[in-house]
């Protein structure tokens with residue numbers, strides 16, 4: 001038998017197989033298309049505005065523009081400008097992904113809440129942050145996320161989480177670090193150290209004391225956390241191109257963060273075992289609430305503990321310091337607001353507030369809300385559709401029709417632009433005016449802590465920390481004056497605060 005005789009049946013088989021596979025794929029594609037057309041017809045979907053990409057395949061021009069805007073610290077205005085030009089909902093591309101950007105409250109509510117099951121956090125965020133955050137609550141989806149959230153929930157539900165006496169130790173250190181002779185200080189830097197001290201104390205029962213030892217190992221550690229965070233954010237902006245870009249600083253930072261957290265976990269596991277043997281409650285050693293010890297009651301798995309602890313540090317530390325920084329940035333430039341705040345705080349007659357008293361301070365709440373509105377610490381978020389689905393608004397020329405969202409689409413919402421929509425907040429949407437909150441109710445147009453089942457689990461903790469810190473500073477200093485003439489400029493990592501810090505001088509009472 002010659003070779004040609006053998007090849008022809010094999011060739012026929014291969015050809016036949018290829019034709020069958022192509023036919024199968026084509027039939028499936030047609031069935032999908034038919035099902036999609038049915039949804040589009042049933043829901044009256046119309047396409048949203050299209051972002052005018054020069055590269056319609058990968059949107060490289062838009063990625064380049066976004067990276068350039070981030071470099072010149074104008075990313076948030078750059079994005080806001082897109083909505084002003086193309087409408088509140090528009091489509092574009094991010095490397096291989098189709099993207100829908102929206103700042104329509106009803107659309108965001110649909111993604112985060114009503115149609116929660118149609119979306120996941122998905123590959124873009126996961127791929128960008130996985131090296132540092134692993135399968136933690138911030139990146140997991142589906143059953144794994146439910147498991148993570150259930151693991152963390154009891155610890156955040158505990159009343160101990162808002163323990164003001166633990167906070168007070170660190171507030172005293174913060175107050176001590178502020179000059180009393182009227183010389184300038186960067187509160188932004190101090191707030192970062194302060195929240196690092198609070199968060200590590202809360203998590204490990206041992207603070208890194210960066211307020212008292214600013215130049216020590218802790219500084220390198222904080223830099224490692226920051227590099228890991230900003231590196232992840234950059235990887236997100238690069239999308240699938242990230243794998244082609246060398247990132248030595250990011251990976252070194254990730255290693256340092258892991259080493260630090262692992263050391264604490266090993267120590268806590270040993271302590272936990274010893275305390276269990278002595279039949280003591282490991283979560284309440286010396287009456288102090290320690291988050292890691294609480295978690296250890298539910299899992300002893302080192303990898304899970306590492307992932308969740310880093311997630312909490314990432315989600316909780318920089319965010320609260322950014323909120324305080326943004327608030328004091330505006331307070332230092334608005335003496336009348338500071339004075340109103342003082343009038344409210346003075347009702348305590350110098351006493352340190354209780355949790356209930358903090359919650360009752362209406363004007364303080366207005367100031368915090370307004371800071372979170374104008375400078376949302378988490379300025380954007382996103383989800384990926386896991387099945388064909390629909391957004392209720394944004395389609396057609398009048399943006400009133402539903403929008404069809406094919407499975408795999410990345411839906412992005414920019415809270416910074418949402419919080420400054422003039423049609424939702426009035427013509428003074430760009431101004432800091434706490435009084436607007438006297439008649440305003442929180443709704444889906446105000447999302448500093450996200451919304452739906454995946455909203456911020458640490459919201460109460462963050463608001464207590466920010467409120468208590470503000471009250472204690474107002475009680476200690478009669479005036480705060482800006483020592484910086486520049487306007488607020490974004491510093492954008494995973495969170496957003498003032499790039500020039502918060503340079504102020506404070507007058508003691």
Ligand code: HEM
Pocket residue numbers: 137138149311312315316317319320323377378381382447448449450451453454455456457458459461462
């Ligand atoms: C001012 C301070 C804070 C702000 C503005 C903030 C904002 C947010 C936002 C917008 C989300 C939702 C992200 C998304 O939709 O994907 C979120 C989630 C989360 N936050 Fe916060 N956060 C703050 C403080 C904290 C604190 C103090 C902690 C913990 C100690 C924390 C832990 C978390 C966690 C674990 C998640 C993920 C929840 C999940 O996916 O189930 N946050 N936060």
